[in-house]
Amino acid sequence: MSYNAAINIGQDFNAINPLLKELGEDVMGFLNEIQLRYPAAVSFASGRPNEQYFGLEEFADHFNRFVEEEVVAGKKERQAVIGGLGQYNRAKGVINAAVAKYLEQDEQIKANPEDILITVGTQEAVALVALTLCDREQDVIIVEDPTYVGITHFSIIAGYQLAPVQVGENGIDLDGVEKTIIRYREQGRKVKLVYVIPDYQNPTGNSMPGENRRRLLQLADQYDFYILEDNAYGEFNYDGVELLPIKAIDINKRVIYLRSFAKTLYPALRLAAIVADQQIELDGKATALSDLLAKTKGYTTVNTSTINQAVFAGLLIRENYSLKAVNREKVADLKQKRTQLLAALSEYLHPDLFPADQAITWNIPGGGFFITIHTPFHITKEDVIHCAEKYQVIFTPMSFFYLGEGGDKELRLAFSNVSAEQIKTGISRLAAFLQFKLQAAH
Ligand SMILES: Cc1ncc(COP(=O)(O)O)c(C=O)c1O
Structure with missing residues (x-):
């Protein structure tokens, strides 16, 4: 009307x-x-x-391996497993336990499978986090400047407030982060997320040293924000200096971790994982952030392709949960x-x-x-x-x-x-x- x-x-x-x-x-x-x-x-x-390493011809083998594993583990009929994979499915994902094993082995991140969401790439993960946590008027997302356009362009079209802070040879300028937070506080606004790419940043190629990772965690405690850590390149390490993801040293649960598998395997798989182990106070009740993200996902992409998830988990099973x-x-x-x-x-x-x-x-x-x-x-x-x-x-x-x-x-x-x-x-x-x-x- x-x-x-x-x-x-x-x-x-x-x-x-x-x-x-x-x-x-x-x-x-x-x-x-x-x-x-x-x-x-x-x-x-x-x-x-580089397409040479995609290994796409093994797609069906991985899928079948995952199905076999499910038949044995769940004592189910093969047809039931396959039928289930063709159905609508859990918003959080169906391979969370396998991804948790991978994260622990290769990245030293201990995550409860229920705190993991399997998403349609990092692109969806970024959208889900912002849609779930951010108020368009009050909240601000700090980003490295320059940074990956996936976050900035999404935030612009979705109407989220961004604050750029310079990124240099040692990653984001931490004094700049602090000053920006204080500046927004004075305006009655809150920096809720600080988005960083600590490993071999896109576009600069720079990395954040361990000391800066620890200081960023301290700032997150001090000023009460979440670090949105985007790791798409961590395993492409050429000098043997392997730094742990910030999430691996995140004692106070300040980090929401985004792990893309687009470069690890291939982009067409459209798979990433979010690790969100935080509890959010809602109407006096503690609610798991992963549940809220799943709720948002239910109304954005419903669930991530279970076929692609099965293929990824099939590979993880073959490789004993390490992609090294x-x-x-x-x-x-x-x-x-x-x-x-x-x-x-x-x-x-x-x-x-x-x-x-x-x-x-x-x-x-x-x-x-x-x-x-x-x-x-x-x-x-x-x-x-x-x-x-x-x-x-x-x-x-x-x-x-x-x-x-x-x-x-x-x-x-x-x-x-x-x-x-x-x-x-x-x-x-x-x-x-x-x-x-x-x-x-x-
Ligand atoms: C920093 C960063 N994050 C994530 C991605 C990949 O995103 P997706 O998993 O959506 O393919 C890229 C790809 O260019 C990237 O540079």
């Missing part, structure tokens, strides 16, 4: 969610288009995992790529080739898929097109990942899906482009 009345009186309505406009241009779409337009260009743009052996070759390959990339950068962007006050520098990521290049030049979108067309190499301007101003003199290179040959050619081309920028600046 009111719906019709509103149309009849000729009010102006937004044709779409107005917040969608806040996203501005679709920068990732722009990069995809550039890659399609210049197929001969070497692309360091996207952090896609499955990923050994892949990690060694990526480590080699990082080494080749660093060697090519040292060769083609050597300090002797650029004036001392115009030097090109880069970080040395201890793992992951990304590296940051610092240049003395402003790098625009037009530069990306020019570089792809004339120099046949594609990179991502770091500014694409900033919420605030920044990154206009930095590039992100992803080395996860390029060959040794492409790395050498690509970096020599990038060097030629940067020499062009140098000449143009004079």
Whole structure:
């Protein structure tokens, strides 16, 4: 009734969610288009995992192994198990015990299976946490700046308040976190979540040292917020310095842990896990956060594909709940790529080739898929097109990942899906482009 009345009186309505406009241009779409337009260009743009290691042909074997295990463990008929997998199912997931075993073995995180949710990737996990915990008016989510667009872009279109805090060689600026919290407190607002990617951050490739992880936990106690820890790259460690996830040292249950399996296995599996072992005070009663998240999930994606969950658990069963052996070759390959990339950068962007006050520098990521290049030049979108067309190499301007101003003199290179040959050619081309920028600046 009111719906019709509103149309009849000729009010102006937004044709779409107005917040969608806040996203501005679709920068990732722009990069995809550039890659399609210049197929001969070497692309360091996207952090896609290498398809060679997907092992997708084993999909059915893993599924069947999971079914067999369920038949034996549950003393059920095979048909009943298979039928159950085809049904609507628990919002929290059906492989939580297997994932708990994996988390304990590979990541030293002890989690009760009931505190775990199996989600449709980290993307859904981020949405569920915000939808469950955050008030759009009062609450603020601190994010690293620059950061993964999955969190920032979701928050923008869903109307959540974000506060950027600079991320550097040692992860998020902890003094900046504290100052931001105090600033919002003075305005009567609450920082409820601090989203961090402590391991081989996307986009910078930087990691948070152990000492900073502990201080962030202390801040969470002091200022009463949750750390939203996103781990998508933890196992891609190349220097043997393995830091425990913050969740593994989270005595006071301050961390909501997001574990993506998109890079660990393959993105099409669309699987991630949330570990949420917190209790929330609701109307004087303690309620498990995992139950509230499950309630939200019931009205967003209902449940995560049980078929994909079964495949993942089938692999975990075969591997005795550790993915280290499955990923050994892949990690060694990526480590080699990082080494080749660093060697090519040292060769083609050597300090002797650029004036001392115009030097090109880069970080040395201890793992992951990304590296940051610092240049003395402003790098625009037009530069990306020019570089792809004339120099046949594609990179991502770091500014694409900033919420605030920044990154206009930095590039992100992803080395996860390029060959040794492409790395050498690509970096020599990038060097030629940067020499062009140098000449143009004079
Ligand atoms: C920081 C970070 N988190 C999560 C993901 C993966 O998300 P999903 O599990 O939704 O594929 C990525 C992929 O690029 C990422 O960089």
